[in-house]
Amino acid sequence: MLSERAQILLKTLVERYITEGQPVGSRTLSKFSGLELSPASIRNVMSDLEELGLITSPHTSAGRIPTARGYRLFVDTMLTIQPLQQMQIRELEGLLLPDNPTRAVAAASNLLSQLTEFAGVVLTPKRRGIALTQVEFLRLSEKRLLLILVTADGDVQNRILLTERDYSPSELIEASNFLSQHCAGRTLEEVREVIYQELRHLQGDIAFLMNAAVQAGSQAMADEANPVVISGERNLLRVDDLSNNVERLRQLFRVFEEKTALLQLLDSGQRAAGVQLFIGGEAGIAPLDDCSVVTAPYEVNGQIVGTLGVIGPTRMAYERVIPIVDITAKLLSSALSHQGS
Numbered sequence: 001m002l003s004e005r006a007q008i009l010l011k012t013l014v015e016r017y018i019t020e021g022q023p024v025g026s027r028t029l030s031k032f033s034g035l036e037l038s039p040a041s042i043r044n045v046m047s048d049l050e051e052l053g054l055i056t057s058p059h060t061s062a063g064r065i066p067t068a069r070g071y072r073l074f075v076d077t078m079l080t081i082q083p084l085q086q087m088q089i090r091e092l093e094g095l096l097l098p099d100n101p102t103r104a105v106a107a108a109s110n111l112l113s114q115l116t117e118f119a120g121v122v123l124t125p126k127r128r129g130i131a132l133t134q135v136e137f138l139r140l141s142e143k144r145l146l147l148i149l150v151t152a153d154g155d156v157q158n159r160i161l162l163t164e165r166d167y168s169p170s171e172l173i174e175a176s177n178f179l180s181q182h183c184a185g186r187t188l189e190e191v192r193e194v195i196y197q198e199l200r201h202l203q204g205d206i207a208f209l210m211n212a213a214v215q216a217g218s219q220a221m222a223d224e225a226n227p228v229v230i231s232g233e234r235n236l237l238r239v240d241d242l243s244n245n246v247e248r249l250r251q252l253f254r255v256f257e258e259k260t261a262l263l264q265l266l267d268s269g270q271r272a273a274g275v276q277l278f279i280g281g282e283a284g285i286a287p288l289d290d291c292s293v294v295t296a297p298y299e300v301n302g303q304i305v306g307t308l309g310v311i312g313p314t315r316m317a318y319e320r321v322i323p324i325v326d327i328t329a330k331l332l333s334s335a336l337s338h339q340g341s
Contacts, residue, residue, distance in 0.1 A: 002052075002073075006045050008033050010054060011078040013046075014066045018315050021240065023063025068280030068314060071292070075277055075318050082319045084327055092327065096335045100155055101125065105229055108298075108308055108332045113232025115324045118239075118312030119256070120231045123266035125305035125336075131187055135179040135213070137161075137172040145172070147213050152185075159216040167209065175209050228259045228266065241313040242290060251287035261285045269295035269307035275326050280314055290314060294321050296329035300336045308332065 002010065012033040013024045026042040037045075046064055049055045054070035057063070066074065084092075092115075096107055105122050112120030134150035145161040167175075183191040191214055233256050236242050242249055255261055265283055269276050278284075278293040288311070295309035308329055310321055 002049075003045075005035055005037065006049060007078065008035060009042065009045050010049055010066075010070060011074060013049075013055060013064060014070060014074045014078075017065050018317055021315065023058055023065050025063040028063075066314075068282070068289075071279050071314055071318075072277075072282075075279070079319055079322075081323055083323050089327055089331075093331055093334075096328075096331045101336055102155060104332060104335050105306075106231075108328055109229045109231040112308065112310050112325065112328055113235060115328075116310050116312060116316075116321050117232070117235050118310050118316065118321075119233045119236055120308070120310055121262060121266065122229045122308040122332075123263065123270070123306045124227055124229060125300065131185050132183055132191065133185070135183060136176050137167075137209075137213070139167065139169065139172060142166045147216055161209075161212050161216055163209070163212070171209075175213070178210065179213065228262050230256055230259075230262075236312070239313050241315050245290070248287060248290060252291070255285060255287050265293065266295060266307040266309065269309065270297050270304050272297060275322050277318075277322075292316055292318075294318075294325045296325050298329040298336070299333040302337075305336075 009029055012029055016024045016028055016032060026039045026046065029042050029046075030037065030039065035042075046055065049070070050057065050064065052069075053067055054073060055064040056067050058065060092111065095111055096104060102124075105124050109120040109122045112118075112122075114120075131152040132149060133152050134148070136148040138146040138148065140146050140160070143163050143166055145163060145167065147159045147161050149157040149159075151157070179191070182194050186194065233253065236252065237249070242252070262285075265278065265285065272295070275294060275296045278288075278295070280292070281289050283291070283293050290313060291311055292314045293309055293311050295307050297304045297307050299305060308325065310325055312321070
């Protein structure tokens with residue numbers, strides 16, 4: 001447990017460092033802390049905080065900066081959140097009303113990036129369990145067909161099928177009608193089961209077409225689904241705390257490009273109740289050691305389906321970023337639930 005004056009000095013140090021980006025010395029702490037302490041007393045407390053691993057002294061300065069552990073204590077026990085005004089929330093709500101989930105997720109990622117001037121990330125909902133509303137075949141040329149799948153959430157997927165023989169217009173209509181009759185309102189997984197059960201009742205060539213359509217449709221959904229949507233990565237190039245280490249920045253952008261580690265991190269955020277913070281090494285991803293990740297899960301009709309968040313430097317205005325992430329998750333939940341109703 002820190003003494004009251006140690007807490008005040010740590011809080012003041014973190015706030016001044018976030019605001020100014022420069023190591024904080026005892027004179028600054030004396031000026032902004034409101035404590036009537038001698039420079040010697042302040043230096044003694046600073047020394048204690050440094051021994052506890054809460055602050056550290058860069059080699060080039062007599063001042064101190066927070067460590068990841070210092071930021072964690074500050075966020076958990078000293079942070080005063082600045083909630084968004086109702087007018088700001090209504091403005092944001094107006095920006096999150098696209099006409100389908102894919103665009104809603106992209107809009108949320110862009111919104112997070114624009115509001116924080118860091119990188120916005122969204123773990124998209126898994127596409128399993130989405131019902132089909134329309135299936136159609138179009139002949140492109142001999143042995144080439146276009147498969148069109150329309151899902152209940154308004155998404156349209158196209159896939160080219162290469163067939164072993166040419167199909168007549170009447171055969172394509174028959175295949176489309178069969179799928180529409182047996183499969184409308186069912187998911188692709190359910191469609192596959194229906195077709196396998198019905199194969200023995202179908203003519204061989206139509207059965208081949210049905211099977212090819214379901215396989216191609218499943219692959220199209222997998223290919224089109226982007227598990228992590230990232231916006232504003234280039235904002236981080238303007239962050240001095242990150243851009244002064246070119247090799248670390250290169251590693252960070254490799255994380256953005258490969259997405260696997262981000263996917264795991266965001267996936268763990270789905271199990272959190274509300275906003276969750278990963279400061280520095282807490283993310284378990286080495287290139288993010290100089291970063292903080294603020295995440296929150298979002299829902300569709302009360303069921304958590306994904307996570308969104310912001311990636312920025314550990315020196316970020318947490319009191320401002322946390323409510324932005326929180327309200328964006330709530331607004332995306334509302335937009336997706338409204339679309340699904």
